Amino acid sequence: METINVFDLIERMAALIRSEERKKCTELGLQPVHLQVMDYLSRCNRYSDSPAALTKYLGMTRGTVSQTLLLLEKKGYIQKIADVNDRRMVHLSLLTEGHAILTKAHPADLYSQASVIFNSNNSQENVFVNALTALQKANKSQSFGLCKTCKHFTTSQDGFFCNLTKEQLSQKDSEKICQEHTVI
Amino acid sequence: METINVFDLIERMAALIRSEERKKCTELGLQPVHLQVMDYLSRCNRYSDSPAALTKYLGMTRGTVSQTLLLLEKKGYIQKIADVNDRRMVHLSLLTEGHAILTKAHPADLYSQASVIFNSNNSQENVFVNALTALQKANKSQSFGLCKTCKHFTTSQDGFFCNLTKEQLSQKDSEKICQEHTVI
DNA sequence: CCAATACAATATCGATTCGAAACCTGATTT
DNA sequence: AAATCAGGTTTCGAATCGATATTGTATTGG
Structure with missing residues (x-):
């Protein structure tokens, strides 16, 4: 019996997805991570629109996230606003430019692929949700x-x-x- | 109804796994990629022990793989041998040093976590295998x-x-x- | 049979990105 | 007030990407 390593499977799926996303992104002149960040910002609330939260969400380091945000800000896609109560904290928000890019990038082939792949058994989506939750628990991440x-x-x-x-x-x-x- | 994006789920699982792997690897003084490469080399046959195959397997660019191999060769973990029939091709093989590192890294906390996470429903492993296969098909990858x-x-x-x-x-x-x- | 050409596998190089650690600043605790 | 902690930035070196170059093979037309 072969021992199938679930971690390996997940990593290879992610590798495929990333290389596909990269193709899309180069057309738009930005990196996969930029879209991920903007997508997150369009879906998070005021407790979670900070660099720290992004760091945890994306599983990157603070430095990397900081650099990415700097670039997105310079391009005019996002905005940083200091918190009124805690002046260490920064609130991020998507600007109209950013929204435009995001909607332009979203209906990609990637997602049409996804539906084709997973439509037959969408009840199994839960397996992925459960797996992610389990991993987050094991990793003590939120x-x-x-x-x-x-x-x-x-x-x-x-x-x-x-x-x-x-x-x-x-x-x-x-x-x-x-x-x-x-x-x- | 929320549209759950399976791609997003997979990417976030991979992010968690990678950040966990990175912790492990820094202790050993090498990158996650290095272990992935050596693990692959320990499990591939003579039709698949080439840089090109590795490139496809890992979903990276040829340049990156080339650099990685250069480093592993310099460290004495792997070996490059030119093919006898087709002298464009290179066959890679794991040296004893590489094997040693690999076995040292393998029984990591990572895998003990995995078993804890997935032992309750290991029948669902197939879902991951199927998902990967589907993605590979959509991506026309091997x-x-x-x-x-x-x-x-x-x-x-x-x-x-x-x-x-x-x-x-x-x-x-x-x-x-x-x-x-x-x-x- | 022999160029000439197309193709395939890999290597090289400059630019960009990312991670690790040091650092800064503001909040919290003692 | 000092020490500690938390959020964020900066710096620097390593890793990665994308494009191009190099080398070797297959094919094709004379």
């Missing part, structure tokens, strides 16, 4: 789930509320990625 | 399966035989990775 699926998320008559930060949440907030996300 | 599971593999009274290369195969050959591997 889950980066949607706000409204979090343990700290509650809904009252005034709307939505986070029991961790003790703050009101908008409908939009609740549908975004949060780094404080905790599985119920 | 499958890199085991020789003995290939369409061109036959067994006669003289032993094993490859119908593509019309050559005899040893028992060992048949249990290694081949880049010409074609699913039955």
Whole structure:
């Protein structure tokens, strides 16, 4: 019996995906990581729009993320705004230019491939979700789930509320990625 | 309904795995790629022990692979031998030093994690194998399966035989990775 | 049979990207 | 107030990419 290494399988899938993404990206004149960053920024809430969160999400080092952000800022795709309360912290946001690039890049062949590949058995998507969750647990890294699926998320008559930060949440907030996300 | 992007899931799993591997590797003073290369060389047959095959397997560029091999050769972990028939080609092989490093690195925490994570549902390993195969098909990349599971593999009274290369195969050959591997 | 040409495998090189560690600055703790 | 910690940046060397060059093989037309 051959011992199949799941880690190896995952890495090779990622390698294929990356090399495919690279092809797409060179046409647009940017790196895969740039799109990843902008995609994340379009899907994260105010607790998670920081370089530190990005670092954890992407699994890169702080230095690398810092460089990437510098470049994206210089190109006019994103914006940095210092936090009012904690002046160490920086909030990132996608500018209209960035949104434009993102929508231009998104409906790529890559995703049409994905649907072809996974449409037959989309119930198995859960396997991937579970695997990722398990890996995150083993690695003690955060889950980066949607706000409204979090343990700290509650809904009252005034709307939505986070029991961790003790703050009101908008409908939009609740549908975004949060780094404080905790599985119920 | 949230559209879960399987590609995103895979990439994030790979990011976690890589950052974990990097920790391990820095202790040994080498890069994750180096271990991947040596692991591959320990598991491939004579049709697949070339820089070109490695390039396809790892999803990197030829230049990068060339540099990596140069380094591994300089460190005395691998060996390059020019092909007798086609002098453009190079055959790579793992030296004893390389084997030593590989076995030293292999029983890592990484793999103990893996078993913990995936032991509950190892039947689902097939999902990963299928996903990888599908991706490889979509990408028109080769499958890199085991020789003995290939369409061109036959067994006669003289032993094993490859119908593509019309050559005899040893028992060992048949249990290694081949880049010409074609699913039955 | 022999150029000439197309193709294939690998190597080389400049530019870019990334990771590791040191550093800076502001917040928190003692 | 000093020490410690946390978020972010800078610096530097190593790794990677993409393009080009090099070398060897196969093919084709005379």
